[in-house]
Amino acid sequence: MKIADLRALLGSRFLDLLTIGVVAAFLFPYIFMVSSAFKTRLDTFAYPPIFFQFTPTLEHFENIFSDMNILFYMKNSTIIAVFSTLLTILISIPATYSFARFRFRYKEGVAYGFLFLQMVPGISIVFALFFIAGSLNLSDTHIFLIVVYLLWNVPYAIWMMRGFVEGIPVELEESAMVDGASRFKAFRLITLPLMAGGIAATAILIFIGVWNEFSVAFFLTSTEARTMPTTIAFFMTHSGIKWGPMFATATIGTLPVVIFALLVRRYFISALTFGAVKG
Amino acid sequence: MKFRVVFVLVIVALAFSSFGALAQDPIEEWAAGIKDAYGGTEITVAVASHPSIEAFKTMIPRFEELTGISVTLDEMEEGQLSQRRLLEVSAESASYDAMMIAIEWSPQVAQSGYATPLEPWIESDITPDWFNYEDILQAYRDMFLWEDGMHYGIPFAGETVFMFYREDLLEEHGIAVPTTFDEVMEAAKYFSENVDGVDGISYRARLGWEFTYMWSIFLAPFGGMMVDPETGDVALDSPGTIASLEYVRDLWQYGPVGVESFSFPEAWDAFMLGRAAIMIEASAAAPEVENPDKSLVAGMTGYSKLPAGPAGAYSGVWGWSFAMMDDSEVKEATWAFIAYLTSEGLQDEYLANGGIVSRQSALGDPDLQAANPYYQATLDALGQAADLGAAGLAVVLPSPKWSQVSSIMGTEGGRAFIGEITVEEAVASMQAQVSEVLAE
């Protein structure tokens, strides 16, 4: 194709190797991070760095599970990510359908309005949210974070899923309606199953986003609803940074998402690219 | 007033007299009385992650068993604890019975009425004979003294700053332990220029609070100050302040690469991994330096009080305490908890479990001194801190606005440190901004 010239010039074997090299370069820091979770403190600090020739230790994992109770924070993260994702999808589907299938005045204006709200940086409004949470007596609760994340997730979901719905031929629905189905029934029986892939893809991205979110969670939670990403604060202790437990937590905290993303990589990539290619 | 003095004397006398004869019994005897009166009470205490809290955690089960009071520790990171406190103060409600309070938070919790003054409790019948309040170093006790003459926290983990040095390196290169800051500069220069892989000096200088912490140590020895003790005016643009900031900035060239982003862990690591000859850091680093699992220089390190500058030799104190919330409805049980854990009677157990020392009886104990080579330096540095207090100065401004002040000093000082602005520009900016904050 386009780069066939180059390929002829350099040989495809070289490009293959280059590809492998590039991908390895992107993977290496993560692999090194995971391996550091099994190193003793002095091994972590060794210079030149120790890559493979160390005796693995599980002490850091024991530490985070027994002393730090990392499962509690994982539970919080899971509750918040699952419910915020579900709620987002539930609220966004009707709106998405409306944007994709109806024509009305100011439609694009409203759509862009949603988009702009999605751009608001968490750090900008986190202090306002801090006061709001206090005045509603909801500081440090799961429910407050779940609702707050809707502010970013709902516009994002609408924007993403709209493309998916618009990709489904409207004729399918119309023919069902001609056959006597109500609009809702046509949507439920025809469009909804067809957009399931899009919903899944969107949900995956939103779930990962919430799972990883730091700036809002860091300031709005302390003991009850503290999430995984904000546990980094625990490792900066009065006796130094606990690198081992930090690496162990990073491993535990990222592994589920990495595995999940790899399992559903088809959806993940389609979600990532669909919005952009369409938008 | 006279009555109070007599009362304290009686308590102290009782403490001394009963202490020699008995070991375990008085604790159980006291606890039995507490159990009768307050058994079954539940208390909640907010704490930060700290070695002393780890020690307390091993001691709490016995307290619960003896007294029947059940304790819930709400443990969080220091910054979170600080925000939690701010949140509660601004919401004007306390959800805890006691809280771990740092020196720099003390004015705010005292002024806002969030914490309750402790004098009535120290003198109450609940306080056991073996608590011995006066044995806690005065420098530490007075960190939590507020303008009304009352104390708002019982310190359990004090911290001061002294000098760490590599005995082996200094000996090998024939350099005497520096006693002035000029000598520190010379020694640092020597090591960073002549010894491969070893930098002259390590300390923390990360933007913000860390920079303020480190710099505040250097202020008084060079004649600098934050607020003039006589006039009460902000004096951040005084010649001494400028001199101290210039010294700190010049020291930079002999520090480890990247020291401008070092928080205390990185500063300690540089020393513990043998990459620095001298370190000027918190006493809390000493147990880490002596821990062979973490440190390559355990047993090779010497400790001394801080060197003298042109205007004298000073150090400072920081530290943690337990404060009792004014809103608590179970103050008796809460006070029993605080008094038990921070008492002299349980000090051995506390120290054995890694708690940070804060009592005269431990620091002056010959056996403990031999086991912990930094105890003497701690006492010496605390003497220097007392000199600082006697001069009307402090490393932490006793004001509820301290966090704003320290942030301004840390930001502008940090910028001058790396040469982003000149020292003169930095102090001018500090002077203007701090004056504005304190005037409000």
Added chain:
Amino acid sequence: MATDRKLRRRRPPWLAPALLIVPAFLVVFALAAYSAVWLLQLSMVKLTFGDPFRTAEWAGLDNYQWLLFNEFTTFWASLRVTAVYVVGTLVPELIIGFLIALLLNRKMRGNSIFTAALIIPMVLMPSMVGMVGRLYFSPYGLINYFTESLTGIRHNWYGADLALWAAVLVDIWEWTPFFILILLAGLQTLPVEPFEAARVDGASRLQSFIHLTLPLMLPLVMTTLILRLMDVLRLFDVIFVMFGGGPGTATTTLPLYIYRTTLIQRDVGRGSAASVMLIIIIVSLTVILIKLRDRIRYEA
């Protein structure tokens, strides 16, 4: 059925779409409006973080004025840092991402595994990535090991000159895959006909790349840039964990500036004013870029 149609026609045509949007609208706009009112209000008062709100004093536009014009303000320095950070991340990410996308856009065994592997940096927790970055870029860290092995020099990534670039490198590592995957999808959906026509006309591969591939890809490139721009402008966690804004103001991007002002310096008013300005910057930049993209697409 006829009556049913009539009934439907009698309802105003905007009712159904409006009703469907209402839940989303209520949630999002209520949250946003509520926050916005608070934010605007906070940006016009003098209030110390930690004091009850009733102690706030009205300050009008003083906070904005201080940020923009006071002789000691570091707002402008922070704006400059932000600009360097945005350009420093987006340009390399685009170029490297495009090149790698071209590299991957070939028939090759294991291609799907490669694209899958590229997902990993993107889904890691940024706060943890920041901590790892703090260690990797330390004076005796992994990165300096590589630079020393290759060039014999250990750089001071913790210093004022390079700290921001260390944060930039972390972002490049994390987010270049985003460009790769999107641009790769774009390359794979390019129409075949123009390229065949060009080949018939005797155009070289390079010519058809410059005259066909690039223009056809431009709208997608713009869209990807817009998406990333919004994220980069509000990035907080990685820099916060790695350098906390320092040394000096070297890594104090606007989100860090807001954090330092509001939470550390506890000046809620000035911090909120800076927040308002950050929002204005993000929205206006995005609007401009969207307009630009639409014009490009229209011309193409």
